[in-house]
Structures are given as C-alpha cells and as structure tokens.
Amino acid sequence: MRRRVPEIFLGLGFAGIMTTLYLGLNWAPSVSIDAFESPAAQRIFYWHVPSAWAAFIAFGVLFFGSAIWFFKRSPLGWRLHVAGSEAGLACGLMAVWSGCVWGAAEWGTPWDWSDIRLNTFGLLTLLALFLVLGRQSQPDGVETRDTFSTFGLYGFVLVPLTYIATRFWQIRHPGPVIAAGEDGGSLQSSMAVVLLIGALSFTIFIIGHILISMRITHLEQRLEQVQKSLDGGN
Amino acid sequence: MEGINYLTVAYLGMITALAIWTWTVVVRSRSIEARLEAVESSIGIDSSQADGIASQSTNDSQDDATV
Numbered sequence: 001m002r003r004r005v006p007e008i009f010l011g012l013g014f015a016g017i018m019t020t021l022y023l024g025l026n027w028a029p030s031v032s033i034d035a036f037e038s039p040a041a042q043r044i045f046y047w048h049v050p051s052a053w054a055a056f057i058a059f060g061v062l063f064f065g066s067a068i069w070f071f072k073r074s075p076l077g078w079r080l081h082v083a084g085s086e087a088g089l090a091c092g093l094m095a096v097w098s099g100c101v102w103g104a105a106e107w108g109t110p111w112d113w114s115d116i117r118l119n120t121f122g123l124l125t126l127l128a129l130f131l132v133l134g135r136q137s138q139p140d141g142v143e144t145r146d147t148f149s150t151f152g153l154y155g156f157v158l159v160p161l162t163y164i165a166t167r168f169w170q171i172r173h174p175g176p177v178i179a180a181g182e183d184g185g186s187l188q189s190s191m192a193v194v195l196l197i198g199a200l201s202f203t204i205f206i207i208g209h210i211l212i213s214m215r216i217t218h219l220e221q222r223l224e225q226v227q228k229s230l231d232g233g234n
Numbered sequence: 235m236e237g238i239n240y241l242t243v244a245y246l247g248m249i250t251a252l253a254i255w256t257w258t259v260v261v262r263s264r265s266i267e268a269r270l271e272a273v274e275s276s277i278g279i280d281s282s283q284a285d286g287i288a289s290q291s292t293n294d295s296q297d298d299a300t301v
Contacts, residue, residue, distance in 0.1 A: 219266040
C-alpha cells in the first residue's frame with residue numbers, strides 16, 4: 001500500500017486538475033470584455049497560476065535537495081534534487097506554454113523579451129532543463145552531483161526575483177491578484193474558488209510526482225548496486 | 235466561440251502532455267521495481283546501501299578527517 005502512495009497522489013491530483021479544467025471553462029464567470037482583448041483566453045489563468053505555483057514548490061524542493069546533498073552528502077538530498085529538477089521542468093514548461101497561449105491571444109505576441117517576470121521564470125525553467133539533460137549526459141559521481149547541486153543552490157535566487165518582478169517592474173505580465181498587499185486583489189469569489197481547487201490539485205499532483213521520482217532514483221541506485229555486486233565489485 | 239475553441243485545444247494539449255508524462259513515470263517506476271525485485275531476490279542485497287556514491291563520498295570524508 002505504501003508503495004502506491006505516490007500513484008494515489010498522482011491520481012487525485014490529476015482528477016482535481018480535470019475538475020479545475022471543467023470549472024474554469026464552464027462555471028467560472030467571464031471577465032469584462034472592456035478590460036481584456038481576449039476575455040475567453042483569460043480562462044487559461046486557472047491552469048497557468050496553479051502550474052506556476054507547483055513549479056515554485058518544485059524549485060524549492062530542488063534548492064533544499066541541493067543544499068542537503070552539498071552539505072551533508074545525503075542520498076535523500078540527491079533524490080530531492082533529481083525530483084525537484086524534473087518536476088520543476090515539467091511545471092515550468094506548463095506555465096510558460098500556457099502563458100504563451102494567453103500572451104498570443106491577449107497581447108498579440110507570445111513572449112516579451114523586455115518583461116522581467118517572463119524572462120526570470122523562463123531562465124528558471126531553462127535551469128531545470130539544463131539540470132535534467134546535464135545529469136543524463138554525465139556519469140554519476142560526487143563531482144557531477146556537486147556541480148549540479150551548486151547550480152541548484154545558486155539558481156534559486158531567481159525564485160524571489162521572479163516573485164517580486166511584477167511588484168517592482170511591472171512591464172507586460174499582469175500584477176498580482178492574490179496576496180496583492182494593500183491594493184487588494186481583483187478576484188471574484190467564484191474565480192478564487194476555482195483557482196484554489198486548481199492550486200490544491202497541482203500541489204497534490206506535484207507531491208505525487210516528486211515522491212515517485214525520488215522512488216525511481218532510489219530504485220535505480222539499488223539496481224546499479226546490484227549490477228556492481230554481480231560484476232564482482234562493491 | 236472561436237476563443238473558447240482555441241483555449242480548449244490549448245488545454246487538451248497540456249492535459250495530454252501531463253497524462254503522457256505521468257503515465258511514463260509510473261510505468262518506469264513499476265518496470266524498475268519489477269526488475270530489481272527479480273534480481274535482488276536471487277542474490278540478496280541490503281537496500282540501505284543503495285547509493286554507492288553517497289557512501290563512497292562519506293567514506294572519503296572520514297578518510298580525510300583521519301589524515
């Protein structure tokens with residue numbers, strides 16, 4: 001039963017994401033036609049914000065995993081690093097892709113190279129891509145793990161920078177609608193409910209992915225150990 | 235209506251990608267688990283020593299400390 005916990009999380013999270021999708025398209029109210037170029041495309045917000053939220057959870061896991069490996073040489077730290085980079089890449093790509101879809105409909109262009117939020121988040125996703133591809137192309141060893149952990153540690157500086165980007169340098173990406181400070185949010189209660197369901201679903205889903213990814217890394221390490229034993233090594 | 239169609243296609247693309255990714259990970263996990271169980275049951279190995287690189291690194295650190 002314990003082995004199937006990640007799969008239960010994945011199933012529940014996926015069902016929640018499908019529910020969010022349905023509610024976002026059919027139940028959530030439309031936004032004002034005057035305020036948006038493409039009001040229908042705004043509904044991608046119910047996917048974009050939760051996936052970005054899940055990406056930040058994954059990048060947090062990547063940071064802690066990198067730190068634990070770097071300072072403690074703990075196998076758990078390396079497993080967290082691997083899981084965090086893979087989950088961060090997947091959720092980062094979902095947030096970037098959904099943002100591009102919305103940008104193309106609302107702004108007439110999928111990307112703006114002058115917008116700080118877009119570019120720092122894009123860099124974070126590229127960092128995760130580098131870690132995932134780099135790890136697959138390098139032989140596993142202490143030096144390799146140290147190098148990738150260093151990138152995981154220093155790359156995390158982009159997370160707070162991305163968070164504050166729309167508060168200090170709002171160029172094209174919309175400002176915050178939640179935790180907006182004294183200005184207050186512009187979110188109706190029914191919109192907030194769908195967004196909350198989406199954020200919870202993505203959180204459960206990404207926890208499932210992190211758990212199963214950690215399990216895969218552990219199994220691969222055991223398999224490698226067994227192969228070494230069979231080859232007569234230690 | 236055109237906007238909703240555009241959005242539905244984008245959503246379906248993302249859901250499909252998410253489902254494929256999840257399915258691939260679950261299948262990979264089950265496949266490695268099955269292979270490992272088959273091999274381990276035949277030779278017998280302690281799973282606590284799974285990460286050889288971490289234990290190697292720890293041993294190196296201890297060696298450095300004693301020098």
